[in-house]
Amino acid sequence: MEVPVKFTARTLTSPVHRVLATAQNGLEVIRFGGLDTGEEASPFTVMERRPMFRLRRYFPAADNLDERAPVILVPPLMVATDIYDVTRDQGAVGILHDHGLDPWVVDFGAPDREIGGMTRNLADHVVAVSDVVDIVREHTGKDVHLAGYSQGGMFCYQTAAYRRSRGIKSLITFGSPTDAVALPMGITVGFASKGADFLADHVFNRLAIPGWMVRTGFQMLDPVKTVKSRLDFLMQLHDREALLPREKQRRFLEVDGWVAWSGPAIAELLKQFVVHNRMMTGGFVIDDRLISLAEIICPVLAFVGTTDDIGLPRAVRGIRRAAPRSDVYEATLKAGHFGLVVGSSAGTLTWPTVAQWVRWNEGIAERPEVAKPMTDEDQPAADGDYTVMSRLVNSASQAAEIGFGVAQDFVDATVGAAKTTKEIAGEAPRTLPxxxxxxxxxxxxxxxxxxxxxxxxxxxxxxxxxxxxxxxxxxxxxxxxxxxVVRGLISVxxxxxxxxxxxxxxxPSALATIAALSRLGAVAVLLQPGTNLDDALRLSEATGIVTDPQNMDDAIATGGQVYVLGGGDIRDLGVDGHPxxxxxxxxxxxxxxxxxxxxxxxxxxxDLAFIVFTRSRGHIEPQLITxxxxxxxxxxxxxxxxxxxxxxxxxxxxxxxxxxxxxxxxxxxxxxxxxxxxxxxxxxxxxxxxxxxxxxxxxxxxxxxxxxxxxxxxxxxxxxxxxxxxxxxxxxxxxxxxxxxFAPARVVEFYASTEGEAVLANITGAKPGAKGRPIPGSATIKLAAFDVESNRFLEDERGFVREVEDDDTGLLLAHPRTGVEHSSNVIRGVFRPGDTWIPTDHLFRRDADGDYWMVDNRNSVMRTDRGIVYSLPIEDALADVEVLDLAVVYGVEHEGRAFVIAAVSRRSDEPGRDFAPEQFDRALAVLPGSQRPDIIHEVRELPMTTWYRPKTRLLAQQGLPAADSHAWYYDTTTHKYMRLTEAARKRILKRKQP
Structure with missing residues (x-):
């Protein structure tokens, strides 16, 4: 008769029985991959099967299922779907069910085991999640709460934007970054962007990451923790009861929790998230559609782990700025990346909070206390018990999540060397400065x-x-x-x-046409729709017109050859047989x-490449562009x-x-x-x-x-x-x-001469109104002393043109590159024998810092009894009037005399505030009296061209402003502006100019 062994505390601690228990448990681990915990997975039914996913509904036989709010859980790539059901008692689906909700889980499967799985991209996953939303809504008749962990949360954000929140009652994410400005280990965005760009274009477009590599790579990224965890497991292998509560979690993280990652999905993530940061800026592409997180309007709850080195808190909080139309909340927990969704903290904090959040949005509970409105202010880092070394080790896991792999340092060094070599030796525009x-x-x-x-x-x-x-x-x-289009043009x-x-x-057809003419080596003559075309066609010697259906009738009216392009797929132009x-x-x-x-x-x-037209003094002028x-x-x-x-x-x-x-x-x-x-x-x-x-x-x-x-x-x-x-x-x-x-956006103002190669740019924006300095690669420029009255250059004692000093006005000249630009407007022997310059029509001054300021066009300066008056310095000075919208300065001829007039408009966002003459006095005090306008008058709206340029000729044709309470004149005795009365107007017309 066999007598059962009674294990006492002393028996368990005896060396022999410790060895036997270790051997017995170890054999079970070897044979089955882990210990049998006796737990069963939460019950579910697959409600839908498609090539991209299987949709699980958990606890399908639950009571009052029709009354439960549906919650869809989306896993990240690389991680198995069962992350939401690691244990029945502490897993997401079990807790949500126990709190009266209806949990659904998207199962993307293991890509390396699915047909076409290793060619999936990010868009495939987002479209799949969107389809799941429709399926769940059809089954339940309710809008859904969409939740995702890590990259799964990014899918949720993108899906909500893709759908413009239609059918989504709220979003919940866990450690899901949106802003690539926050990268682990202090990696700068520029440094990471270069490596990610190379990997996306040259590695992951050909290579996927199989499941075993993902698992091994993750373990290698954190070798200390991996070794310690395994040693702890081995040291306790004799004590089955101590191991069982954590066994499923251990097995998931070390063995079963990792699946393959398709190359295209990695490449797209690197491109959109790391290189371009389009989760923040918008403009990422899903199924050929452009979307932005700014289109999310449903409430958002983002879980932030204070010790999360994968979804860094700053990166996760980017959703507040990326989705400004949404009410965004955050739940901050002292947890790492996995601890947010798996483990004891998740079981007692994360998932009960999610349940209460859903019930609050359903109107049947209070808002969770831990869910606080997310603010724009940066939150202080909370390192908890992390040491510097553990932070560095855990940060490496972020590299795995975003696709850099375990050899990031080696790859970055290789990429840097390769790019440097290509920049030195290559000839393509991207590899040469x-x-x-x-x-x-x-x-x-x-x-x-x-x-x-x-x-x-x-x-x-x-x-x-x-x-x-x-x-x-x-x-x-x-x-x-x-x-x-090239072939079509050749055919005609x-x-x-x-x-x-x-x-x-x-x-698009206009861009394609212009580019096709360039590819052919033809000259594109760009016409403005809605204008008289005859002069432009005559001046350009165009042999035909490529038009869209919208402008076809105007093109036919010219009597020339017309080629119609674009305008949609339906082609009923009504011109069949037209010669x-x-x-x-x-x-x-x-x-x-x-x-x-x-x-x-x-x-x-x-080569001449384009002809464009500008309007000057009432007629068009062609501009030849090589x-x-x-x-x-x-x-x-x-x-x-x-x-x-x-x-x-x-x-x-x-x-x-x-x-x-x-x-x-x-x-x-x-x-x-x-x-x-x-x-x-x-x-x-x-x-x-x-x-x-x-x-x-x-x-x-x-x-x-x-x-x-x-x-x-x-x-x-x-x-x-x-x-x-x-x-x-x-x-x-x-x-x-x-x-x-639009702060913090800035303005970069350019100036480019119509002839020559003078190009200026105000890059810093520190001096509003200035045209800046010559850009590298553009023409050498100089300011030549020029007498506008006699329309001639001013010379020195040797007969060469004199250069102006700082803050003096001169005509801008550009030194052309021989053989590259052709112009009939060339002068030689300007500053030294044989030199060549192309004069522009613009008068500039250069300040002591080397910045150039335009003062006028030499053909439109105002010639008065007191001398030449320049318009732009007056307009720049008036900009300091607080209520000013715009100011335009022009000349008016009246009874044989010229007057300088400034027309001003008032800002619409300054109701109740009027112009006051004291404002003009202060603003114009920077100019000498001879350079101030004779009359300033307020207009309701300044006339503009179709290109938003003020029509000064139209204003000048209206003559001198009438006496009015919204008009002021410059009193040369007091040097102040006074209200323009009828008597004052008569005095102005009679007074002698200095």
């Missing part, structure tokens, strides 16, 4: 818009080129469209060197045989504005405008930035597209931005993504208001 490429450019150097787009397509075919109507167009797709007889007009609204009209969309590109003379992108720097001139503006803009692939440039100026062609389009292409095209400028549309597209740079011309600062209903959020406004012609008064309204 932009200005160095300008510096080595000669007349015969190949350079054109079409060439840069082709290089960009080769470098990053799946990179995002431009955005339009909430859709993204990749470099590959854009180049394919350009090549197709366009050749290299042909002058072809483009009459199109801002749309002068060809629908290029009906040309089959594959059927066009390319002629032997065709070579893509044959344009060289000295490839070199375009490249100078393009690379100069990209450098001065520090444009990178992380930028999205919002093109508010049309492509036919010199600013849109040279600066916006050129700068974005040269800098590798995305271009956001908009159909028209509208303040409400502006705010929406800025957030959705993730606009970081906004282009402008003249007073275009005034409408934005004047719009009291502008729905631009405080934490907008804009970092820069770039353009030309912005008045100083508006400049100051723009920087106040």
């Amino acid at each position: 932009r200005l160095a490429r300008l510096g080595v450019m000669q007349a015969h150097t190949r350079m054109s818009l079409g060439l840069l787009l082709e290089e960009q397509g080769r470098r990053a075919p799946l990179g995002e080129c431009f955005l339009f109507d909430d859709r993204v167009h990749t470099n590959s797709a854009v180049n394919e469209r350009i090549d197709n 007889g366009v050749r290299q060197g042909s002058h072809v007009a483009v009459l199109m609204e801002t749309r 002068n009209v060809t629908d290029l969309e009906k040309v089959d590109p594959e059927a066009v045989e390319l002629p032997a003379w065709y070579r893509p992108n044959p344009g060289i720097a000295s 490839n070199h001139r375009w490249a100078l503006s393009a690379f100069g803009t990209a450098s001065a504005a520090s444009l990178t692939a992380s930028d999205t440039v919002y093109c508010l100026t049309p492509l036919h405008h010199p600013s849109g062609l040279l600066m916006t389009l050129g700068g974005a292409v040269a800098g590798g930035a995305r271009i956001a095209l908009t159909r028209s400028f509208d303040s409400s549309q502006f705010a929406e597209e800025v957030h959705r597209y993730g606009v970081t740079v906004v282009s402008y011309t003249w007073t275009l931005l005034r409408e934005l600062v004047e719009d009291e209903d502008l729905q631009i959020q405080r934490h907008h993504p804009i970092r820069l406004f770039m353009g030309s012609g912005m008045p100083r008064a508006l400049w100051q208001r723009v920087t106040e309204r």
Whole structure:
């Protein structure tokens, strides 16, 4: 008869029985991977099976299921779905069920075991979660609460933005970062961005991470903790009762909790989160749609672990700025990354808080006490019991989560060396400094818009080129469209060197047409819709017009050859059989045989590339732009504005405008930035597209931005993504208001001469109104002494032109690069024998710091009895009047005499405050009396051109202002401004000028 062994405390501590128990438990671990805890997983039913996921509903037989609020739990990549059910008592689904909720879990499976699993990208997962929301709503009839851990929480944010919160009652995330500005181990964003960019483009586009590598990599990243955990387990292997409570958690973290990670998903995460930080700026792409977290409007609860070195608190709190329209709360716990969702703290704090949060949003409970409104202020770091070494060790796990792998230091060093070598030896624009490429450019150097787009397509075919109507167009797709348009143009007889007009609204087809003409080596003549076209066609010698359907009738009216492109898929133009009209969309590109003379992108720097038109003194003037001139503006803009692939440039100026062609389009292409095209400028549309597209740079011309600062209903959020406004012609008064309204964004003001290579940029923005300094790579410039009255240069005793001193006014001259730029307006022997200069029409002064200030156009200066008066210094001075909106200075001829008039408008956001003459006295005190306006009068609205430039000619045609309570004259006796009465007006007309 066998007698059972009775284990007493003494028996357990005896060496023999410790050895036997260790052997017995160890054999179980070897055979089954762990100890049998006797626990069963929470019951669930798979409600839906799709290639991307299986949808689990836990406790499907629960009572009053129809009354429970549905909660969808989304796991991160690399981590198994069972993280929400590690143990029945302490797991998420069990606790949520016990608190009266209806838990659902998205199971993405193990990608290396799923068909097509290793080719999944981030968009696939976001679209899948969105589908899950619809499925759960269909089953329950209720809006859902969407929750996700780590990257799963990032999926939840993106899904809510993708759906614009439709069907989502609240969001809950756990250690989910949104702001890449906070990276572990003090890694700078720039350093991490370079490594991540290389890995995304050259490693993870070919390589995935299998599950065993993920597990091994995680353990190797924290070897001390791994070894200690295993030693503790071995030392207690004899005591089964002590090990069982933590056994499932141990086995999950060390064995079962890790799954493979597909390469495309890693690459997209690196690109969107680390390199471009588009979780913060917006403009990330899901299923070819552009979205922004600013579109989230449902409440958010973000769990923050004070000792979390994977989802750093600062990175997690970025959601407050990224989703400004949402009520964002945070629950701060003393926990690490895994401790937020797994373990005793999660069981007693995290999941009960989630349950109460859901019930609060359902209107049946109070708000959890731990859930506090998230503020904008930075929270102090709480290191808890972490030592420096443990922080460094745990930080390595963040590298695994964002795809750097266990060999980050080695990879970064290799990447740095490789990039340095390529920068020295390569020839592509991305691997050479932009200005160095300008510096080595000669007349015969190949350079054109079409060439840069082709290089960009080769470098990053799946990179995002431009955005339009909430859709993204990749470099590959854009180049394919350009090549197709090239074939269409060849089919109608366009050749290299042909002058072809483009009459199109801002749309993708317009960009493709301009680029196609460049790729052909033809000259694009850019026409402004809605204007008289005959003079422009005659001056440009254009042989045909490429137009869109919207402008087709105007193009046909010119009597020339018309080629219609774009305008949608439905082609019913009503011109079938018209002898002068060809629908290029009906040309089959594959059927066009390319002629032997065709070579893509044959344009060289000295070739004429574009003709644009400016209006001066009532008539249009053609401006000839060579490839070199375009490249100078393009690379100069990209450098001065520090444009990178992380930028999205919002093109508010049309492509036919010199600013849109040279600066916006050129700068974005040269800098590798995305271009956001908009159909028209509208303040409400502006705010929406800025957030959705993730606009970081906004282009402008003249007073275009005034409408934005004047719009009291502008729905631009405080934490907008804009970092820069770039353009030309912005008045100083508006400049100051723009920087106040859109802080911390700044303004970069450019000046570019229409002839020559003079390009100035006010990069720092420290001096509003100044044009700045010459950008590297542009022409050498000088200010020549010039007598405006006699229209001639002032010479020294040797007969050479005299240079002006600081703060004196002179005519701006540019020294051209021989053989690159051609101009009929060339003068020689200016400052020394044989030198060559191109004069501009603009008068400047240079201050003691070397910054240039424009004072006027030599053709529009005001000639009065008291001498020449310059307009821009008066407008700049009036900018200091507090209630001023805009000021425009112009001359008026009256009875044979010239008067200087300033028209001023009042800010709409200053109700009840009027102009006072004392304000003008103070503001204009910086100018001598001879340079002050004779009369200042208030106007309700200043007339503007379609390009937002004040119409001074129209104001001048209205003559001298009438006597009025809102008009003031300059009293030469008291040197003060006084109200303009009828008697005072008569005295002004009679008084003698000094």
